[in-house]
Amino acid sequence: MISNKTVFIGICVLILTVVNNAPVEASPQIELMGGYDIIGICITNCAQCKKMYGAFFEGHLCAEACVQFKGKTIPDCEDLSSIAPFLNKMN
Template sequence: MIFTKRLFLTSLMIYVVFITIIVAHPSIGTCFRNCSQCKKFLGIYFDVQLCDEYCVKFKGKMTPDVEDPDSLAPFITNLNEVQ
């Protein structure tokens, strides 16, 4: 019971933080959406967590684009690392 409440509160806090970031910086929201789109397109070869971290770090100024290989390069996982 306590674990469930903690999990709920933790999830709620994470959600609030992401909503705050997205509202405060609309370009970060666009960056997150582009990361998700790239993940759908490239699957296991795209590191969406790293992409999301870059979105926050650079406040959405560095946005990946599926049609631009140079913007995807930092997030492509080495084929030898994928299991």
């Protein structure tokens, strides 16, 4: 007869095997043509700055600038000169 401990260990091994073999979907910001998705990186940085600065940061304006200028100026949340156009003063 098989002990309960052996059955439990077998079930745990089965679960770990299924979990480790599950397909993982990654979403790297690399274009199919071999370059980086600069606009995607730009918009991601805008979202990060919005999280950091909250109401002081105009995230939608930043994202619009990414699309309009095709990601030529990527905002860096720690470089105030790169995000200055998107900051506002709160009263």
